[in-house]
Amino acid sequence: MKYLIAILFMFALNVTPASAQLDLRDYVALGIGPSMIYGDNTGSLSSMNYRFRPSASLMVNYQLRRRWDVRVTSGVQVLDAGGRVDDMDAILQWSLDDQAYDFKGQAYFADIMPMYQFNPNRGMKDMYNYKVNVYGGIGIGVMHVRREDRLLLNTVIIPETGETFIGADATINRNTTTAYIPLRIGASTNFRRNWDIGAEITLMTAMSSDVDGNNIRIKELHNDMLFQFQIMVRRYIGRHNPFYWD
Numbered sequence: 001m002k003y004l005i006a007i008l009f010m011f012a013l014n015v016t017p018a019s020a021q022l023d024l025r026d027y028v029a030l031g032i033g034p035s036m037i038y039g040d041n042t043g044s045l046s047s048m049n050y051r052f053r054p055s056a057s058l059m060v061n062y063q064l065r066r067r068w069d070v071r072v073t074s075g076v077q078v079l080d081a082g083g084r085v086d087d088m089d090a091i092l093q094w095s096l097d098d099q100a101y102d103f104k105g106q107a108y109f110a111d112i113m114p115m116y117q118f119n120p121n122r123g124m125k126d127m128y129n130y131k132v133n134v135y136g137g138i139g140i141g142v143m144h145v146r147r148e149d150r151l152l153l154n155t156v157i158i159p160e161t162g163e164t165f166i167g168a169d170a171t172i173n174r175n176t177t178t179a180y181i182p183l184r185i186g187a188s189t190n191f192r193r194n195w196d197i198g199a200e201i202t203l204m205t206a207m208s209s210d211v212d213g214n215n216i217r218i219k220e221l222h223n224d225m226l227f228q229f230q231i232m233v234r235r236y237i238g239r240h241n242p243f244y245w246d
Helices: 002-015 018-022 088-096
Strands: 027-038 053-063 068-080 102-117 132-138 140-153 156-158 163-165 168-189 195-206 225-236
Touching (some): 027 068, 053 225, 068 140, 140 195
Antiparallel strands (some): 053 068, 132 168, 140 168, 168 195
16 A cells, blocks of 8 residues: 555656746736836936836736746836926927927836746756846737826917917826837746745837827937836746645
């Protein structure tokens, strides 16, 4: 009888490898951190005078192979131009085309992305696995932006005399929906338990220049871009270590 128990025990270990259970990368995660937007009316690269606002993300990750995962990310980023434009000539020119010189709002986003693991775990038998795992990826997503745009209405410029009649300063609610290309790189701890923490940098390049309510495109790079730095907490799904419980 004892030989039968021993055989069944060895068979169970072979059928369900501990390394696969222990290093499985299926997880859900929550991230939060500062963010900013690069737009026509939000600041400039030369002065880096952007206004930082919070962002939050919810992520679901599924492991495909040893080095490849697929991840779905959704979240929200608070947007604020911060009143950075002080060039009155530019503001007046924008007002002729109903372009915002300032705005506040929120961007709701969702994307799907293949993730490449630069240094995945080498298995349970290797006692010298990496303390930190590094990964990165590029994907495709859609964002919906809800804004309160500030602009000057009914501005009139008379070319013959150079006279300018400044319109009324108004706030208008406007929305923009556009596709975007997300680029992410991050690193997480490798506790090899059910929880990990990490940090991640995300660049989301919009396929539109109207995320900030202004599509004149006078900035160095034409497309609007969202930047995020987030601290993440992961909860793995399906991990099991035969030597401890947590």
